[in-house]
Amino acid sequence: MLVRKEVKPLRLIDEDGLRTDGRRVDELRNIKIDVGVLKNADGSCYLEIGRNKVMAAVYGPREVHPRHLALPDRAILRCRYHMVPFSVLERKSPNPTRREIELSKVIREALEPALFLEYFPRTTIDVYIEILQADGGTRTAGISAAAVALADAGIPMRDLVTAIAVGKADGHIILDLNDLEDKYGEADMPVAMMPNLGSITLLQADGEFTPEEFKEALNLAMKGIREVYAKQREALRRRYLKVREEVEGSV
């Protein structure tokens, strides 16, 4: 990709109702999900949504080191959200920033309710999320990727976790904010859900919504989550159906 200079747009939504990248207000960016991309991880997932590129790896359940962190009645979940230095226009120091540490915690708490941690006492499940290229909405992309990687690792889960951001730009409620809309829009609200159970595991909001706008935004988020969930499901099934097709094709 060419390195472009960032310019503040005059407006985020033009007179045709289209956004800076040509999407309608309720449209997602293109999503691509690959499962099982890392050989040495127990489960892994590579996810692209628009210009975001995210890699998630899951290890475990495995022995906890250092030992004293282990819990006697359940597994612990450890999460690392990290942006690689070349993921943004200006080089980012590889050290975990305050923001990354907080996001790691928030993502862990978004994934934790989906897991049956009590099945594996005294062990740990480690989730590593690397942001290879960032363009707004990396925490939600990270959560969606991590959930797929956890399922790929064969870890028992109540449901997948799917996440997407909604927000407000030029007075419109919009779905799946990109970097510009995140920076110059009026509000940003990442939502993570277990789609089959209908329970929300992450809800953050930055900016202001009226109660009506909030409801509209949440409904839009749920619509987006259903679309992302369909992609996650398809990616997971494809991994095994591909083998089946190859075999049946060769007969």
Add this chain to the structure above:
Amino acid sequence: MVIYFSQRDVVIPGQLLAKGMYRLGDNVYRIGQSIYATTIGLAELRDNTVNVIPLKGCYVPHVGDLVIGLVVDVSLTSWTVDIASPYTALLQVNDAFSKPIDPLKENLRKYFDVGDYIVANVIAFDKTRDPLLSTKEPPCGKIEKGTVVEISPTKIPRLIGKRGSMISIIRKELSCQIMAGRNGRIWVYSKNPSYEEIAVKVIKKIEQEAHVAGLTDRVKEMIRRLRR
């Protein structure tokens, strides 16, 4: 009483499988009337029980399991054994041999040393403590010859097949000895080294295609092709 999958369909965690008074098999859970899958696997309905055969997952020890372990440490009175599981196992001297051994007089490395593969039984495990092994009963003991292959532990039932059908095909067609540990490690030995190699390839194929129907025939065909 509704079923939302076709037999042996690939399902993912959180997928709704059935509604109604079905019994719960493995890898499923219930909220109210609804039954959901917990792992990626193949869904099955048999005798009113909804079941998911997992395609991925780690090995959790059970008492009575035969496993193949790798000795990682030797202490004064015990061996630490990696059994390809989140829990490392312990083999104590008095569980190792029927004859009494005095650890003060003898060096335990004489029997099992670091890097040795051993066949063992799980004799105790309750998740609050690490599993204990025993090598007293045959066929337990140190592996001296042959190859140890590692596959996903969830595929071991498929490798063995219905009443041992699949494993006996390999055993007969390739005239080799084969022992499958529940933890996903398999020992193969044949007097003819090229047959041993074929057996390893066949095991890898079974792991790859465990969820595709008609595997037995393909395995037979593969052995015939490779033996030539």
